Amino acid sequence: MNTAIDFKYLDEIGHNHALFEQTVARAQQLFLDGWIATIGLSGKDSGAASICLVEALRRAKTIKDDVGPLHVVTTNTTLENIVLHDYIMSLHNDVVEYGERNNLPIFSHELRPSLASQPIVEYIGRGKLLRTPETTARARDCAVSWKVEPMKAFLNGLTKQYQTDKILSISGSRDDESAARKSNLSKRNESSCTPVQTALGWSLALIKDWSLNDVWQLFSIVDDGDIESYSDNFHYMKKHYSAGNAGVCDLFAGNLAQNKSCGSRFGCFLCALNKEDLSLENQMDTDPKTYGFMRPLNDLRTYMINTLFDYNNRSTLGRKLSKDGYIKVGLNQYSLPYRMKLLQMVLTIQQEAYETSGNHTIDLIDYKELLAIQFAWSREGLSINLEWHSRFGMMW
Structure with missing residues (x-):
């Protein structure tokens, strides 16, 4: 890719702006070369990348008038940090409005796992x-079940829609995030300059070489009005990450002191690969008024972790027939009574959240999820009758 950059100009506008200008120049050339771009918007790093990409x-x-389009994508696993997810979706509104004002082909998408793969349907x-x-x-x-697979389906749809394989997935992944992230980027040969083929198709890590400080500096530059951006609400990014970091965000606006860097990690609250969701717990403790309504979700996570190896909650129902005609029986699924208890807990959380969550809602189960759960239970012999509707239907 041949990208012309006026380095004299970059020296004149300063280091912070220079990094931004270099990144924008690379992304600009991608559009001029005919790429259709998508970006997964989920947090601070992808937010910084999105600012560069839209500019x-x-x-x-x-x-060139016929460049683009740009598709901005966020996957809602239904288990996201609710306040952060709602904020990200507000950025979707901002970027679409910006595109309309400036005659830019920008489209917004909120993806979800298929109904059968939704976490609550899987668990309950x-x-x-x-x-x-x-x-x-x-x-x-x-990540594979709830995020990667929906994104694959979306990208396949774009390939069919535009009749081209020149679809480029742009991420905010950075080497500086962690040793594991740097290793994975290296394994996939991902670059900040040149698109490469990965399992998701053509990919490019636009801010791969940025530091965490560079990310927060960009938001500060936007807040100061030094550069144009599609949204003037990026100060909320720092608010949410600072709360997830126990109220401290030392690394921003050029401050190189790294006493407690603002690098919180937010995940799905019912994916317990880490025993504790520290960012969520920090948010709730730091600002109960804003984040406290999510405490029952963290309590549900804790309950499911604590009861995971209580084998009285497991089912001995055989599910697969071997080639020799035997059914393998194991304790590797939840029992129906335990799942019923989980359903009651989730519906109660949802009902009570309407009174405490302010502008946010907890929507883990809707009617379609309830029907999918009902179907799964019926396959295991549960008779769905008036008792079902009296026990669960009245909780809506």
Whole structure:
């Protein structure tokens, strides 16, 4: 990829702006080269990448009218940190409005796992055990089932829609995030400059070489009005990450003191590959008014972890017939009574949240999920009758 960068100009506008300008120039060339771009928007790193990408599209369109489009994508596993997810979706609204004002082809998408693969349907419907290091052979099981597969389906849809394989997935992944992330980027040969083929198709890690400080500096530059951005609400990014970091965010706005860097990690609250969801717990303790309504979700996580190896909660129902005609019986699914208890707990959490969650809602189970659970239970011999509706239907 041949990207012309005026380094003299970059020196004049300063280091912070120079990194931004270099990144925008690379992304601008991608659009001019005919790539259709997607970006998964989920947090601080992808937020920083999105600012660069939207500005690149704006500049590319002044040179060539038919560039793009850009698809902004967020996957809702239904188990996301609710406040952060709602904030990310507000950025979707901002980027679409910005695109309309500036005649830019920008589209917003909220993806979900298929109904059968939704976590609540898996856990409560089919009795799949809570994903922990002891119950899953692959460390990325949660991400694969609930995020990667929906994204694959979405990208396949774009390929059919545009009749081209020149679809580029742009991420906010950075080497500086962790040794594991750096290793994975290296294994996939991902670059910040050149698209490469991965399991998801063509991919590019636009801010791969950025530091955590670079990310927060960009938000500060946007907040100060030094550069144009599609949203003026990025100060909320720091608020949410600071709360997830126990109220401390030393690393921002050029402050190089790294006493307690603002690098919180947010995950699905019912993916227990880590025993504790420290970012969520920090948020609730730091600002109960904003985040406290999510405490019952963390309590549900704790309950499921604590009861995971109570084998009275397991089913001995055989599910697979071997080639020799035998049915293998094991204790590797939740029992129906335990699943009923989980359903009652989740519906109670949802009902009570309407009174305490302010502008946010807890929507783990809707009617379609309830029907999927009902179908799964009926396959195991549970008679669905008036008792079912009286026990569960009245909780809506």
